[in-house]
Amino acid sequence: KQEVTQIPAALSVPEGENLVLNCSFTDSAIYNLQWFRQDPGKGLTSLLLIQSSQREQTSGRLNASLDKSSGRSTLYIAASQPGDSATYLCAVTTRQGAQKLVFGQGTRLTINP
Amino acid sequence: GAGVSQTPSNKVTEKGKYVELRCDPISGHTALYWYRQSLGQGPEFLIYFQGTGAADDSGLPNDRFFAVRPEGSVSTLKIQRTERGDSAVYLCASSLLPTTPGFNSPLHFGNGTRLTVT
Numbered sequence: 001k002q003e004v005t006q007i008p009a010a011l012s013v014p015e016g017e018n019l020v021l022n023c024s025f026t027d028s029a030i031y032n033l034q035w036f037r038q039d040p041g042k043g044l045t046s047l048l049l050i051q052s053s054q055r056e057q058t059s060g061r062l063n064a065s066l067d068k069s070s071g072r073s074t075l076y077i078a079a080s081q082p083g084d085s086a087t088y089l090c091a092v093t094t095r096q097g098a099q100k101l102v103f104g105q106g107t108r109l110t111i112n113p
Numbered sequence: 114g115a116g117v118s119q120t121p122s123n124k125v126t127e128k129g130k131y132v133e134l135r136c137d138p139i140s141g142h143t144a145l146y147w148y149r150q151s152l153g154q155g156p157e158f159l160i161y162f163q164g165t166g167a168a169d170d171s172g173l174p175n176d177r178f179f180a181v182r183p184e185g186s187v188s189t190l191k192i193q194r195t196e197r198g199d200s201a202v203y204l205c206a207s208s209l210l211p212t213t214p215g216f217n218s219p220l221h222f223g224n225g226t227r228l229t230v231t
Contacts, residue, residue: 034219043204043222044156089155100169101220103155
């Protein structure tokens with residue numbers, strides 16, 4: 001059974017710092033991995049989608065990497081801003097087409113002005 | 114354009130009652146998903162529709178839970194004889210079907226319905 005773990009559970013950093021969030025999964029036979037952002041009381045916003053054949057994706061100040069063989073992904077946030085404060089979730093798909101995402105518990109990120 | 118819309122945003126019901134939660138996906142999205150999120154946890158998969166049919170309902174916890182999508186657009190999640198353990202945020206998401214084998218489309222989530230069973 002696929003399990004996804006995110007470390008740390010919570011992170012607080014000063015504004016302007018670069019930071020890395022970690023995600024690990026137990027079964028390397030994934031089709032893709034997504035990073036989401038969730039604001040309090042809101043749904044999830046897709047940030048980056050990495051297909052299994054790719055090693056990284058970039059969007060603005062965000063960069064996500066994928067190492068399937070070791071079962072790990074990282075989300076790098078450059079020059080953090082208070083508006084980046086949210087919970088970040090990673091999720092993997094282990095069956096093509098079904099999009100049955102398996103989520104981690106998330107990292108609650110706080111950027112202090 | 115309009116995103117995924119879920120109604121109601123909040124629902125409080127008594128134990129044993131029946132509830133319906135509605136999801137309006139993004140226009141043109143043929144794939145629709147229901148997830149359940151408990152406090153402090155990541156969402157858990159419930160059911161996935163391709164068009165009108167449930168392609169995967171393996172996440173439904175028991176036979177009290179049922180979902181329909183009769184015209185391939187709006188979906189309703191139905192919960193019978195609600196229990197306090199059903200309290201959670203129920204999230205709906207939609208996506209385009211993948212156009213290239215092995216390449217899946219990103220999911221777009223609604224804001225969820227917060228269900229509280231008293």
